[in-house]
Amino acid sequence: MLRQFAEFWRRRDLLWHMVVRHLRGQYKQSVLGYAWAFVNPLSLMIILSFVFSTIIRVPVGEDVPYPLFVFVGLLPWLFFSSAIASGTDSVTNASSLVSKVYFPREVLPTAAVLTKLVDLFFGLIILVALLAYYERLPEATVYWFPLLFGIHLLFTLGLTYPLAALNLYFHDVRFLVGVVLTLWFYLTPIIYPVDIVPSKYEFIFDINPNAVFINAYRRVILYGEDPEPGRVLIGLAVALITFVIGYYLFKKMEKGFADSI
Amino acid sequence: MQTASDAPEIEFRNVTKRFYLKEGRTLREFAQALLTRRPWGDEFSALEDVSFKVDRGETLGIIGRNGSGKSTALKLIAGVTAPSSGEVYVAGRVSPLIELGAGFHPDLTGRENVHLNGSILGMSDREINDQFDAIVEFAELQEFIDTPVKRYSSGMYMRLGFAVAVYSNPEVLLIDEVLSVGDAFFQEKCLARMHEFQRQGTTIVIVSHSPETITAFCDRAMWLEKGRIVADGPTKQIQAEYIATVPHHAEVAHGG
Numbered sequence: 001m002l003r004q005f006a007e008f009w010r011r012r013d014l015l016w017h018m019v020v021r022h023l024r025g026q027y028k029q030s031v032l033g034y035a036w037a038f039v040n041p042l043s044l045m046i047i048l049s050f051v052f053s054t055i056i057r058v059p060v061g062e063d064v065p066y067p068l069f070v071f072v073g074l075l076p077w078l079f080f081s082s083a084i085a086s087g088t089d090s091v092t093n094a095s096s097l098v099s100k101v102y103f104p105r106e107v108l109p110t111a112a113v114l115t116k117l118v119d120l121f122f123g124l125i126i127l128v129a130l131l132a133y134y135e136r137l138p139e140a141t142v143y144w145f146p147l148l149f150g151i152h153l154l155f156t157l158g159l160t161y162p163l164a165a166l167n168l169y170f171h172d173v174r175f176l177v178g179v180v181l182t183l184w185f186y187l188t189p190i191i192y193p194v195d196i197v198p199s200k201y202e203f204i205f206d207i208n209p210n211a212v213f214i215n216a217y218r219r220v221i222l223y224g225e226d227p228e229p230g231r232v233l234i235g236l237a238v239a240l241i242t243f244v245i246g247y248y249l250f251k252k253m254e255k256g257f258a259d260s261i
Numbered sequence: 262m263q264t265a266s267d268a269p270e271i272e273f274r275n276v277t278k279r280f281y282l283k284e285g286r287t288l289r290e291f292a293q294a295l296l297t298r299r300p301w302g303d304e305f306s307a308l309e310d311v312s313f314k315v316d317r318g319e320t321l322g323i324i325g326r327n328g329s330g331k332s333t334a335l336k337l338i339a340g341v342t343a344p345s346s347g348e349v350y351v352a353g354r355v356s357p358l359i360e361l362g363a364g365f366h367p368d369l370t371g372r373e374n375v376h377l378n379g380s381i382l383g384m385s386d387r388e389i390n391d392q393f394d395a396i397v398e399f400a401e402l403q404e405f406i407d408t409p410v411k412r413y414s415s416g417m418y419m420r421l422g423f424a425v426a427v428y429s430n431p432e433v434l435l436i437d438e439v440l441s442v443g444d445a446f447f448q449e450k451c452l453a454r455m456h457e458f459q460r461q462g463t464t465i466v467i468v469s470h471s472p473e474t475i476t477a478f479c480d481r482a483m484w485l486e487k488g489r490i491v492a493d494g495p496t497k498q499i500q501a502e503y504i505a506t507v508p509h510h511a512e513v514a515h516g517g
Contacts, residue, residue: 011380014380017380025366099336100357100363101341101363102341256343
């Protein structure tokens with residue numbers, strides 16, 4: 001497996017070209033182009049804020065305005081869910097290529113996931129603007145964010161690999177992914193804080209990696225608290241294991257790709 | 262002639278390749294297959310116990326009718342698919358001229374697609390930059406290289422795909438019925454380039470059901486029928502045997 005990974009690394013030029021190819025294709029025929037990358041998170045933030053702080057009042061404490069609270073959860077979630085969804089389809093969509101030329105196939109889901117970093121980057125610009133609007137500075141602990149996100153990215157990649165491979169064999173996978181992502185959204189503390197969850201259900205948020213990540217983002221960006229070291233280490237271990245197993249499964253299934261197209 | 266080195270460039274050892282006949286399997290069928298422990302749909306052997314070697318610098322032509330397993334053999338050499346049993350050994354960088362421009366993205370310009378397709382074929386960015394002008398000149402697309410390829414005619418599309426593959430500096434070149442690219446002039450150029458490859462000692466495998474292509478290039482031909490090797494030897498001899506078995510000789514000779 002290390003040898004396969006080395007081969008993958010050797011082909012990073014190709015990974016880069018694939019990312020560019022995705023990006024160029026994404027907003028090509030649209031008038032607003034990359035402005036759409038702003039529209040999606042911004043409009044979601046506005047509607048969620050209206051529903052959950054004006055109609056239904058979700059208590060998030062005095063310190064943080066609801067739009068900020070929801071946006072810091074929403075951004076990484078949008079990255080995660082769009083990366084998984086587009087990664088799942090990545091190999092299937094490139095089937096004509098896969099059945100003709102050999103290249104390390106993990107380039108396809110990896111490129112699909114990395115492409116979503118650009119949307120995340122635009123989202124972060126909105127976040128900065130939002131912080132400025134509320135006359136706040138990001139807390140000093142924000143330097144944790146890149147590390148936390150790096151772990152989150154590793155976890156996302158690890159989940160995407162086997163889904164992308166399975167989707168080639170069973171087209172049911174993409175529909176299943178759609179359903180699971182919707183359920184997962186509600187079971188992740190994006191629109192509500194974990195403290196209002198009845199204690200008997202708290203375990204859900206301990207075993208849900210996205211919940212752990214999103215809580216950590218809020219701590220370091222909005223509340224100025226360091227993440228709990230134990231949780232960071234567990235998160236890192238889970239992400240690494242997910243990545244290694246996911247990558248292994250992908251390479252196992254890779255051999256049959258061309259035959260299942 | 263190039264002197265062939267000791268190690269063969271390509272070797273098939275008792276290779277069998279089976280496919281499942283059924284299309285579009287779903288989870289339900291998979292669950293059923295698991296529960297009933299019955300095999301998953303009917304199997305079909307595209308290649309059955311095939312063994313051969315191709316030495317470095319040799320040009321092998323594979324002939325046979327549709328469904329004889331020719332294209333499967335090429336896919337195995339390209340590493341796109343794995344054998345069901347047996348071993349496939351290939352040394353060196355393989356460049357498949359199978360369906361040219363498969364990696365092109367319609368919204369990208371010719372220039373961007375050269376980079377994309379080149380890197381799919383295993384070229385580094387530096388190699389692509391070094392070969393870029395030669396690729397564009399070969400494809401005769403200097404004026405259109407910054408146009409999105411969706412505006413290209415099918416001939417331009419093919420020419421660019423062919424040019425990239427040809428300049429990817431392959432050690433093993435796979436050709437599947439693509440020498441009918443473009444107009445007569447461009448075809449001449451492709452043939453000249455093929456001969457140049459042969460002089461440089463590139464290993465070439467050509468698949469065709471048109472005997473002319475094979476005769477033009479190959480010293481050696483292999484005849485496949487229903488996934489098995491019927492004969493393997495000097496092109497002229499194999500060609501004659503093959504043509505003798507085809508009832509409508511003329512039709513085949515002009516087809517493809």
